[in-house]
Amino acid sequence: MSVKALSNSQRAIQELRARIFSGELAAGTDHLESELADLLEMSRTPVREAVLKLEGQGLLELRPRKGVRILPLSPDDMAEIYDVLTELESHAAERAATSDHDKEDLAALARAIEDMEAAIDSTDLDAWAEADDRFHAELVRLGGNSRIQGIAGMMSDQVRRARTSTLFMRPLPTKSNKDHRTVYQAIQDGDAETARDCHRQHRQHAKAILVELLSKHRLRHL
Amino acid sequence: MSVKALSNSQRAIQELRARIFSGELAAGTDHLESELADLLEMSRTPVREAVLKLEGQGLLELRPRKGVRILPLSPDDMAEIYDVLTELESHAAERAATSDHDKEDLAALARAIEDMEAAIDSTDLDAWAEADDRFHAELVRLGGNSRIQGIAGMMSDQVRRARTSTLFMRPLPTKSNKDHRTVYQAIQDGDAETARDCHRQHRQHAKAILVELLSKHRLRHL
DNA sequence: CTCAAAGATAACGTATTTATTATTGCATTT
């Protein structure tokens, strides 16, 4: 067979992640290992391995004799997550500007920006969110620090979870795009300080908006 | 019974960590799951769970049919780790200065500094390293971001691994102490910017020294 | 003598079974 059959453990991780992000496994709910095994139609062992991995990624909590708990995200959690992203992505932006990248290297970043602008024009929030994710992932990749990539990836997962409920509450993120262009230009120009400071401000602003939104809507979690 | 008997999985994590830090399980070496199970006198299952956890923490790598590989740390890895610590700890310092802590809150930090100074006076490098760890851990704790605490903890683990071979190559870290005092004072004064910038410089300096040291001694890994 | 193929061995991934532990409910005693 040409397709590489991936192991049950791998599949369990993917499936559980997908179900957590989709809300099928809602934040704050408890589930037995055996229940999840039935759901995924495999035995408990690979499920348990997946659960262990996901626990390490902060998506759920393993409570002996109680089952696994899908971790809810409080506004405080979101504030913490945004602070981590702010610091690490700013660093990545600085580094991306320092090491000189040619146009080809920056192509993916440019495309993400274009896609965001197009999404704004057609008020397609889902498409915007997807392109925004790509922008941030690509920025971090250009930063060249694999550990920052890993950590930022986890934190972004959490942001993505929360976005389901917040994306449609907020105004169109038109200002975001100007920030992105500025950061892009700074990277291309090798202006590390601008890249860093501007992206930093961008993230802090995003955090402020989100926290405001959550408290205004009295969203205690998720 | 008053003592909490901890599970085999927990014990496996502790024991493996200790053996990795002590060098008994040396960086770059391969080990079979069954071999580790024999070593810890338990079955493969808890060992495997521990290995999965430690893989998530970046201490080792799981290679199918090859066994677990204790990850070596290259100079590039150390540079990455220091960069993460620089960003996250600086943020913690800034936050620690912002939220006002009374003297009692800062007592542990002060004690760590005193211990470092005493260790310098008696040229006890091990004691200095231990107190330095405490200083950084306490700083991050005062920052109040639990995710930063977790990440910084993991990164510090890695630094600790490398320090075994680097601590005795370097000059006495007398300059470090001045930095620590400055950061401490800034936190007490609520001077967030100084706390942040100073700690940032402190970490960047430490990184530069370490990387220089590693390349000078042609340490490709450890 | 070299290369390829096949078989054997060893290690991991998965499953099943067994044991331990915690919680809940019921009964008994105060």
Place this chain on the structure above:
DNA sequence: AAATGCAATAATAAATACGTTATCTTTGAG
């Protein structure tokens, strides 16, 4: 009636057994 203790049940933790896959070695043929 309330509290405590015991028993039963349910869920996780651990061990062992099984199957699959990859690698290495050996043998045979070119």
